[in-house]
Amino acid sequence: MVESRGLRIFLKLATSFTLAFIYVPLLVIVLYAFNERRTLAWPLPGLTLKWFEKAVNNPGVRDALLTSLEAGLGATALAVVLGTLAAIAVSRYRFFGRETISFLVILPIALPGIVTGMALNATFRTWGFDLGLFTVIVGHATFCIVVVYNNAVARMRRIAGSLDEASMDLGADTWQTFRYVTFPQLRTALLAGGLLAFALSFDEVIVTTFTIGGQQTLPIWILSNLSRPNQLPIVNVVAVFVILFSIIPVYLAQRLSGGGGAEAGGRI
Amino acid sequence: MSAVTHGETPPPDGLGRRLSAFLFRHPHLRLGGLLAAPAGWLVVAYLGSLAVLFVAAFWRLDPLATKIVHDYSLDNFRTLVEEDVYRKIAFRTVGTAAAVTITDAVLAFPIAYYMARIASPRMKAALIVAILTPLWASYLVKVYAWRIILQEQGVLNWTLDPIGLAGPGFGKYALWLVFSYLWLPFMILPIYAGLERLPTSLLEASADLGGRGFRTFRSVVLPIAFPAVVAGSIFTFSLTLGDYIAPQIVGTRQFIGNVVFANVGVAGNLPLAAAFATVPVVIMVVYLLLARRAGAFESL
Numbered sequence: 001m002v003e004s005r006g007l008r009i010f011l012k013l014a015t016s017f018t019l020a021f022i023y024v025p026l027l028v029i030v031l032y033a034f035n036e037r038r039t040l041a042w043p044l045p046g047l048t049l050k051w052f053e054k055a056v057n058n059p060g061v062r063d064a065l066l067t068s069l070e071a072g073l074g075a076t077a078l079a080v081v082l083g084t085l086a087a088i089a090v091s092r093y094r095f096f097g098r099e100t101i102s103f104l105v106i107l108p109i110a111l112p113g114i115v116t117g118m119a120l121n122a123t124f125r126t127w128g129f130d131l132g133l134f135t136v137i138v139g140h141a142t143f144c145i146v147v148v149y150n151n152a153v154a155r156m157r158r159i160a161g162s163l164d165e166a167s168m169d170l171g172a173d174t175w176q177t178f179r180y181v182t183f184p185q186l187r188t189a190l191l192a193g194g195l196l197a198f199a200l201s202f203d204e205v206i207v208t209t210f211t212i213g214g215q216q217t218l219p220i221w222i223l224s225n226l227s228r229p230n231q232l233p234i235v236n237v238v239a240v241f242v243i244l245f246s247i248i249p250v251y252l253a254q255r256l257s258g259g260g261g262a263e264a265g266g267r268i
Numbered sequence: 269m270s271a272v273t274h275g276e277t278p279p280p281d282g283l284g285r286r287l288s289a290f291l292f293r294h295p296h297l298r299l300g301g302l303l304a305a306p307a308g309w310l311v312v313a314y315l316g317s318l319a320v321l322f323v324a325a326f327w328r329l330d331p332l333a334t335k336i337v338h339d340y341s342l343d344n345f346r347t348l349v350e351e352d353v354y355r356k357i358a359f360r361t362v363g364t365a366a367a368v369t370i371t372d373a374v375l376a377f378p379i380a381y382y383m384a385r386i387a388s389p390r391m392k393a394a395l396i397v398a399i400l401t402p403l404w405a406s407y408l409v410k411v412y413a414w415r416i417i418l419q420e421q422g423v424l425n426w427t428l429d430p431i432g433l434a435g436p437g438f439g440k441y442a443l444w445l446v447f448s449y450l451w452l453p454f455m456i457l458p459i460y461a462g463l464e465r466l467p468t469s470l471l472e473a474s475a476d477l478g479g480r481g482f483r484t485f486r487s488v489v490l491p492i493a494f495p496a497v498v499a500g501s502i503f504t505f506s507l508t509l510g511d512y513i514a515p516q517i518v519g520t521r522q523f524i525g526n527v528v529f530a531n532v533g534v535a536g537n538l539p540l541a542a543a544f545a546t547v548p549v550v551i552m553v554v555y556l557l558l559a560r561r562a563g564a565f566e567s568l
Contacts, residue, residue, distance in 0.1 A: 014378035112510020173288030
C-alpha cells in the first residue's frame with residue numbers, strides 16, 4: 001500500500017459519507033410512505049399501512065401504472081429489436097459510417113432530455129400525430145436503444161465470429177445460425193439491456209411530458225399530484241413503487257451480466 | 269437398403285432458405301437489412317426531429333393570429349440576446365451546471381479512489397452495485413424526496429435545529445444540492461474507471477522521489493484522472509443544462525428548460541422555445557469537442 005494510514009482512514013470516512021448521502025433521501029421517502037398523518041412534518045408521529053391500501057385502490061394510480069407498464073414494455077420491445085440489429089451490424093461488418101452509428105445511438109441520451117423531448121414534440125405536431133401512448137413509446141424507444149446496443153455490442157465482442165461461420169459451413173442458413181448459435185449467446189446480454197431499458201423508460205419524466213397527451217404515466221401522475229396536499233400520502237407510496245420498479249430490474253440486470261456491473265450499467 | 273435414399277432428390281428449398289442463400293451471396297444487402305430499421309429510426313425519427321427543431325428556431329410567431337409563420341429570420345435569437353431576462357436565465361443555468369460539476373467532482377473523487385485502490389475485490393463489487401443501482405432509481409422520486417427533506421418542518425431543519433442552524437429552504441442552494449445529488453453517480457463511475465488504470469508503480473516512484481501526499485496527488489494522480497473527470501462532467505453538465513423539473517420542485521427561479529417548456533405548452537411560442545433550446549445544444553457540442561481533446565472519450 002502506497003497510501004498512508006491517515007489517507008486510508010480519510011478515504012474510508014469520505015466513502016461512508018458519500019454512500020449515506022446517496023441512500024438517506026431514498027430511505028426518508030420510504031419512511032414517509034408509512035406516515036400516519038397527512039402532513040409532512042418530521043419526526044413522524046406513527047406508522048401505518050393504510051396509504052398502501054388507498055394507493056392500490058386509487059383509479060388514477062392504477063391507470064397510470066398500466067400506462068407506464070404499456071409504455072415501458074412497448075419501448076423495451078422496440079429498443080431490443082433495433083438495438084440488437086444495430087449491434088450485430090456494427091460488430092460483424094466493416095462499412096462506411098460505422099463510427100457514426102455508435103454516436104447516433106448515444107446522441108438521444110447525451111443531449112439534454114428537453115431537446116429530445118421538444119424535437120419529438122415538434123415533429124409529431126408538424127406531421128399531425130395525436131400525442132398519446134404511441135408517441136410516448138416512440139420517444140422512449142429512441143433513448144432506450146443505447147442501453148440494449150451497448151450491452152449487445154459488449155457481448156458480441158466476446159463471441160467469436162468463427163462460430164457463425166462454422167454453423168454456416170455445417171449447412172445452417174442465416175436464420176438457423178441466428179436462432180441456434182448467435183441468439184443463445186446474446187440472450188443474457190439482451191435480457192440485461194432490456195431490463196435496463198424498461199427501468200429507464202419507467203421513470204422517465206422529461207421526454208414523456210413532451211410526448212404524452214391526456215394520459216399519465218406513473219411519474220407524470222406524481223408530478224401532477226405534488227401540488228395537491230391531500231394526495232401527498234398516496235404520492236409517497238407511489239414513489240416507493242416507482243423506486244422498486246426501477247431498482248429491481250437494474251439489480252437483476254447487474255446479476256445477469258456477471259455482478260461486476262461494468263457491462264450492464266457502467267456503460268450508459 | 270440405401271437405394272431408396274440415393275434415388276431421392278433433396279427436397280426443394282423453402283422460401284426462407286432461398287432468401288438466406290441470396291443474402292449470403294450479397295453481404296451488402298445483409299448489412300442493409302440489419303441497419304435499415306435502427307439507422308432509419310434514428311435518422312428519420314430522431315435526427316429528422318432535431319432538424320425540425322433547428323429550423324423552427326428561425327420561424328416566428330405572429331402575435332395577432334397566434335399562428336406560426338414559416339419565414340426565416342434571426343428574430344428569436346435577437347430576442348434571447350437582447351432581453352435581460354433570457355440572458356440572466358441562460359447564465360443562471362450555465363453557472364449552476366458549472367457549480368454542480370465542481371461539487372460532484374470533489375465529492376466523487378474520494379469514493380472513486382477508495383473503490384479503485386483501497387477496497388478489497390468483494391467490497392469493490394459491492395460498492396459498484398451500491399452506486400449503480402440508485403443511479404437508475406427514479407429521478408423524480410429523488411427530487412421529491414429532497415423536497416420533503418428541505419421543507420420547513422423537514423428532516424434537515426429538525427437535524428440542524430439543535431445546533432442552531434437551519435437548512436437552505438427552497439431556492440438556488442437547494443437546487444445546487446439536489447442537482448449535485450442527482451448526478452453524483454454519473455461522476456463517480458468514470459473517475460473510478462480512470463483510477464483503476466493508475467499504476468501503483470507511479471505512486472511509489474513519486475514517493476521515492478520525495479513526493480508527499482499532496483504533491484503526488486497534484487502531479488501524478490490528477491493528470492492521469494483528469495480525462496475521467498472530464499468524462500463525468502459531460503453528464504453532470506448536460507443533465508443540469510436540460511433539466512426543468514428540479515427547478516420547479518425545489519427551486520424558485522426559472523432555468524432554460526422552464527422557459528422552453530412553458531413556450532412549447534401554455535405560451536405556445538414554439539419558435540422561441542426552439543431557439544432557446546439550441547443554447548444547451550451548442551454549449552454541449554462545444555463542450556464535447558473540448559472533452560474529446562482532453563481525451564475524455566476514452567474514459568467513457
